[in-house]
Amino acid sequence: RxxxxxxxxxxxxxxxxxxxxxxxxxxxxxxxxxxxxxxxxxxxxxxxxxxxxxxDDSMLIDTGKGQMRLNLADILYLESIRHTIVIHTLDGKLSINGTLKDMEAKLADYHFFRSNSCYLVNLRHVTGMADQDCIMSNDERLRVSRPRKKAFLTALTDYMGGGMG
Structure with a gap:
Protein backbone atom coordinates (compact mmCIF):
# COMPACT_ATOMS: atom_id res chain seq x y z
CA ARG A 1 0.00 0.00 0.00
CA ASP A 56 -6.71 3.84 -17.52
CA ASP A 57 -5.96 6.75 -15.27
CA SER A 58 -2.54 6.22 -13.74
CA MET A 59 1.02 5.27 -14.54
CA LEU A 60 3.94 3.83 -12.69
CA ILE A 61 7.04 6.03 -12.66
CA ASP A 62 10.54 5.29 -11.45
CA THR A 63 11.64 8.08 -9.14
CA GLY A 64 15.16 6.71 -8.61
CA LYS A 65 14.16 5.93 -5.01
CA GLY A 66 11.66 3.35 -6.17
CA GLN A 67 8.46 3.14 -8.12
CA MET A 68 5.43 5.29 -7.53
CA ARG A 69 1.95 5.33 -9.03
CA LEU A 70 0.86 8.70 -10.33
CA ASN A 71 -2.71 9.68 -11.22
CA LEU A 72 -2.75 11.16 -14.72
CA ALA A 73 -5.49 13.59 -13.68
CA ASP A 74 -3.06 15.10 -11.14
CA ILE A 75 -0.44 15.90 -13.79
CA LEU A 76 -0.58 19.49 -15.08
CA TYR A 77 2.29 19.11 -17.55
CA LEU A 78 5.67 17.51 -18.12
CA GLU A 79 8.71 19.64 -18.76
CA SER A 80 11.96 18.59 -20.36
CA ILE A 81 15.08 20.09 -18.78
CA ARG A 82 18.26 18.67 -20.32
CA HIS A 83 17.99 14.88 -19.80
CA THR A 84 15.43 15.12 -17.02
CA ILE A 85 11.65 15.16 -17.12
CA VAL A 86 10.04 17.35 -14.47
CA ILE A 87 6.46 16.23 -13.84
CA HIS A 88 4.42 19.17 -12.56
CA THR A 89 1.52 17.79 -10.49
CA LEU A 90 -1.16 19.33 -8.31
CA ASP A 91 0.95 18.30 -5.31
CA GLY A 92 4.32 19.59 -6.54
CA LYS A 93 7.13 18.51 -8.83
CA LEU A 94 8.76 15.15 -9.48
CA SER A 95 11.93 14.62 -11.50
CA ILE A 96 12.57 11.45 -13.46
CA ASN A 97 15.05 10.37 -16.09
CA GLY A 98 13.75 10.07 -19.60
CA THR A 99 12.78 11.95 -22.72
CA LEU A 100 9.67 13.92 -23.53
CA LYS A 101 9.38 11.87 -26.72
CA ASP A 102 9.04 8.63 -24.71
CA MET A 103 6.52 10.22 -22.34
CA GLU A 104 4.56 11.61 -25.29
CA ALA A 105 4.29 8.09 -26.72
CA LYS A 106 3.21 6.66 -23.35
CA LEU A 107 0.58 9.33 -22.82
CA ALA A 108 -0.66 9.61 -26.41
CA ASP A 109 -4.10 8.18 -25.60
CA TYR A 110 -4.64 10.29 -22.49
CA HIS A 111 -5.17 13.84 -23.81
CA PHE A 112 -1.61 15.04 -23.40
CA PHE A 113 -0.33 17.33 -26.14
CA ARG A 114 3.14 18.59 -26.98
CA SER A 115 2.81 22.39 -27.01
CA ASN A 116 6.49 22.99 -27.83
CA SER A 117 9.88 21.31 -27.55
CA CYS A 118 9.87 21.59 -23.72
CA TYR A 119 6.28 20.89 -22.64
CA LEU A 120 3.83 18.00 -22.76
CA VAL A 121 0.56 19.49 -21.53
CA ASN A 122 -2.41 17.71 -19.95
CA LEU A 123 -5.36 19.18 -21.89
CA ARG A 124 -7.59 18.47 -18.88
CA HIS A 125 -5.82 21.33 -17.07
CA VAL A 126 -5.83 23.89 -19.89
CA THR A 127 -8.34 26.63 -19.08
CA GLY A 128 -7.70 28.93 -22.03
CA MET A 129 -5.34 30.55 -24.51
CA ALA A 130 -3.68 33.96 -24.50
CA ASP A 131 -1.53 34.93 -27.48
CA GLN A 132 1.15 32.23 -27.78
CA ASP A 133 0.47 30.73 -24.33
CA CYS A 134 -1.95 28.21 -22.94
CA ILE A 135 -3.26 29.01 -19.48
CA MET A 136 -3.22 26.14 -17.01
CA SER A 137 -5.64 25.48 -14.14
CA ASN A 138 -2.97 26.67 -11.67
CA ASP A 139 -2.73 29.99 -13.64
CA GLU A 140 0.67 29.15 -15.10
CA ARG A 141 1.18 30.19 -18.72
CA LEU A 142 3.02 27.78 -21.01
CA ARG A 143 4.34 28.70 -24.44
CA VAL A 144 2.72 27.06 -27.45
CA SER A 145 5.15 27.19 -30.35
CA ARG A 146 3.93 28.77 -33.59
CA PRO A 147 4.23 25.58 -35.71
CA ARG A 148 2.22 23.60 -33.13
CA LYS A 149 -0.44 26.18 -32.31
CA LYS A 150 -3.04 25.10 -34.86
CA ALA A 151 -2.74 21.40 -33.94
CA PHE A 152 -2.78 22.31 -30.24
CA LEU A 153 -6.00 24.31 -30.63
CA THR A 154 -7.56 21.45 -32.63
CA ALA A 155 -6.63 18.91 -29.93
CA LEU A 156 -7.95 21.21 -27.20
CA THR A 157 -11.22 21.81 -29.07
CA ASP A 158 -11.67 18.06 -29.64
CA TYR A 159 -10.98 17.36 -25.98
CA MET A 160 -13.40 20.00 -24.72
CA GLY A 161 -15.99 19.10 -27.33
CA GLY A 162 -16.53 15.59 -26.12
CA GLY A 163 -13.25 13.75 -26.36
CA MET A 164 -13.19 13.88 -22.56
CA GLY A 165 -12.41 10.48 -21.20
Missing amino acids: ERDDKVVIIFITAAPQYAISGYEVRALSYLLKPLPWFAFSQELKKSIGMVRSNV
Whole structure:
Protein backbone atom coordinates (compact mmCIF):
# COMPACT_ATOMS: atom_id res chain seq x y z
CA ARG A 1 0.00 0.00 0.00
CA GLU A 2 2.85 2.41 0.79
CA ARG A 3 4.30 1.91 -2.68
CA ASP A 4 1.08 1.67 -4.68
CA ASP A 5 -2.25 2.96 -3.45
CA LYS A 6 -4.24 1.16 -6.15
CA VAL A 7 -2.70 -2.32 -5.97
CA VAL A 8 -5.26 -5.11 -5.49
CA ILE A 9 -4.62 -7.13 -2.34
CA ILE A 10 -6.26 -10.49 -1.67
CA PHE A 11 -5.56 -12.36 1.54
CA ILE A 12 -5.56 -16.15 1.30
CA THR A 13 -4.95 -17.79 4.64
CA ALA A 14 -6.02 -20.54 6.99
CA ALA A 15 -6.01 -18.09 9.93
CA PRO A 16 -9.22 -16.04 10.15
CA GLN A 17 -7.74 -13.83 12.91
CA TYR A 18 -5.76 -11.93 10.24
CA ALA A 19 -8.93 -10.60 8.60
CA ILE A 20 -8.51 -7.30 10.46
CA SER A 21 -5.14 -6.76 8.74
CA GLY A 22 -6.96 -7.11 5.43
CA TYR A 23 -9.25 -4.21 6.29
CA GLU A 24 -6.32 -2.05 7.37
CA VAL A 25 -4.72 -2.28 3.91
CA ARG A 26 -8.08 -2.15 2.07
CA ALA A 27 -7.81 -5.69 0.73
CA LEU A 28 -10.25 -6.57 -2.04
CA SER A 29 -11.12 -9.80 -0.29
CA TYR A 30 -10.19 -12.29 2.34
CA LEU A 31 -10.28 -15.97 1.36
CA LEU A 32 -9.99 -18.88 3.77
CA LYS A 33 -8.12 -22.09 2.99
CA PRO A 34 -8.87 -24.67 1.81
CA LEU A 35 -9.89 -22.59 -1.18
CA PRO A 36 -11.88 -24.24 -3.98
CA TRP A 37 -10.54 -23.51 -7.48
CA PHE A 38 -13.83 -21.99 -8.66
CA ALA A 39 -13.94 -19.45 -5.83
CA PHE A 40 -10.29 -18.57 -6.47
CA SER A 41 -10.80 -18.15 -10.23
CA GLN A 42 -13.85 -15.88 -9.66
CA GLU A 43 -11.81 -13.75 -7.27
CA LEU A 44 -8.99 -13.52 -9.79
CA LYS A 45 -11.43 -12.36 -12.50
CA LYS A 46 -12.79 -9.70 -10.14
CA SER A 47 -9.30 -8.43 -9.27
CA ILE A 48 -8.18 -8.33 -12.94
CA GLY A 49 -11.28 -6.26 -13.71
CA MET A 50 -10.36 -3.82 -10.95
CA VAL A 51 -6.77 -3.53 -12.18
CA ARG A 52 -7.96 -2.86 -15.74
CA SER A 53 -10.29 -0.11 -14.57
CA ASN A 54 -7.44 1.52 -12.62
CA VAL A 55 -4.87 1.29 -15.41
CA ASP A 56 -6.71 3.84 -17.52
CA ASP A 57 -5.96 6.75 -15.27
CA SER A 58 -2.54 6.22 -13.74
CA MET A 59 1.02 5.27 -14.54
CA LEU A 60 3.94 3.83 -12.69
CA ILE A 61 7.04 6.03 -12.66
CA ASP A 62 10.54 5.29 -11.45
CA THR A 63 11.64 8.08 -9.14
CA GLY A 64 15.16 6.71 -8.61
CA LYS A 65 14.16 5.93 -5.01
CA GLY A 66 11.66 3.35 -6.17
CA GLN A 67 8.46 3.14 -8.12
CA MET A 68 5.43 5.29 -7.53
CA ARG A 69 1.95 5.33 -9.03
CA LEU A 70 0.86 8.70 -10.33
CA ASN A 71 -2.71 9.68 -11.22
CA LEU A 72 -2.75 11.16 -14.72
CA ALA A 73 -5.49 13.59 -13.68
CA ASP A 74 -3.06 15.10 -11.14
CA ILE A 75 -0.44 15.90 -13.79
CA LEU A 76 -0.58 19.49 -15.08
CA TYR A 77 2.29 19.11 -17.55
CA LEU A 78 5.67 17.51 -18.12
CA GLU A 79 8.71 19.64 -18.76
CA SER A 80 11.96 18.59 -20.36
CA ILE A 81 15.08 20.09 -18.78
CA ARG A 82 18.26 18.67 -20.32
CA HIS A 83 17.99 14.88 -19.80
CA THR A 84 15.43 15.12 -17.02
CA ILE A 85 11.65 15.16 -17.12
CA VAL A 86 10.04 17.35 -14.47
CA ILE A 87 6.46 16.23 -13.84
CA HIS A 88 4.42 19.17 -12.56
CA THR A 89 1.52 17.79 -10.49
CA LEU A 90 -1.16 19.33 -8.31
CA ASP A 91 0.95 18.30 -5.31
CA GLY A 92 4.32 19.59 -6.54
CA LYS A 93 7.13 18.51 -8.83
CA LEU A 94 8.76 15.15 -9.48
CA SER A 95 11.93 14.62 -11.50
CA ILE A 96 12.57 11.45 -13.46
CA ASN A 97 15.05 10.37 -16.09
CA GLY A 98 13.75 10.07 -19.60
CA THR A 99 12.78 11.95 -22.72
CA LEU A 100 9.67 13.92 -23.53
CA LYS A 101 9.38 11.87 -26.72
CA ASP A 102 9.04 8.63 -24.71
CA MET A 103 6.52 10.22 -22.34
CA GLU A 104 4.56 11.61 -25.29
CA ALA A 105 4.29 8.09 -26.72
CA LYS A 106 3.21 6.66 -23.35
CA LEU A 107 0.58 9.33 -22.82
CA ALA A 108 -0.66 9.61 -26.41
CA ASP A 109 -4.10 8.18 -25.60
CA TYR A 110 -4.64 10.29 -22.49
CA HIS A 111 -5.17 13.84 -23.81
CA PHE A 112 -1.61 15.04 -23.40
CA PHE A 113 -0.33 17.33 -26.14
CA ARG A 114 3.14 18.59 -26.98
CA SER A 115 2.81 22.39 -27.01
CA ASN A 116 6.49 22.99 -27.83
CA SER A 117 9.88 21.31 -27.55
CA CYS A 118 9.87 21.59 -23.72
CA TYR A 119 6.28 20.89 -22.64
CA LEU A 120 3.83 18.00 -22.76
CA VAL A 121 0.56 19.49 -21.53
CA ASN A 122 -2.41 17.71 -19.95
CA LEU A 123 -5.36 19.18 -21.89
CA ARG A 124 -7.59 18.47 -18.88
CA HIS A 125 -5.82 21.33 -17.07
CA VAL A 126 -5.83 23.89 -19.89
CA THR A 127 -8.34 26.63 -19.08
CA GLY A 128 -7.70 28.93 -22.03
CA MET A 129 -5.34 30.55 -24.51
CA ALA A 130 -3.68 33.96 -24.50
CA ASP A 131 -1.53 34.93 -27.48
CA GLN A 132 1.15 32.23 -27.78
CA ASP A 133 0.47 30.73 -24.33
CA CYS A 134 -1.95 28.21 -22.94
CA ILE A 135 -3.26 29.01 -19.48
CA MET A 136 -3.22 26.14 -17.01
CA SER A 137 -5.64 25.48 -14.14
CA ASN A 138 -2.97 26.67 -11.67
CA ASP A 139 -2.73 29.99 -13.64
CA GLU A 140 0.67 29.15 -15.10
CA ARG A 141 1.18 30.19 -18.72
CA LEU A 142 3.02 27.78 -21.01
CA ARG A 143 4.34 28.70 -24.44
CA VAL A 144 2.72 27.06 -27.45
CA SER A 145 5.15 27.19 -30.35
CA ARG A 146 3.93 28.77 -33.59
CA PRO A 147 4.23 25.58 -35.71
CA ARG A 148 2.22 23.60 -33.13
CA LYS A 149 -0.44 26.18 -32.31
CA LYS A 150 -3.04 25.10 -34.86
CA ALA A 151 -2.74 21.40 -33.94
CA PHE A 152 -2.78 22.31 -30.24
CA LEU A 153 -6.00 24.31 -30.63
CA THR A 154 -7.56 21.45 -32.63
CA ALA A 155 -6.63 18.91 -29.93
CA LEU A 156 -7.95 21.21 -27.20
CA THR A 157 -11.22 21.81 -29.07
CA ASP A 158 -11.67 18.06 -29.64
CA TYR A 159 -10.98 17.36 -25.98
CA MET A 160 -13.40 20.00 -24.72
CA GLY A 161 -15.99 19.10 -27.33
CA GLY A 162 -16.53 15.59 -26.12
CA GLY A 163 -13.25 13.75 -26.36
CA MET A 164 -13.19 13.88 -22.56
CA GLY A 165 -12.41 10.48 -21.20
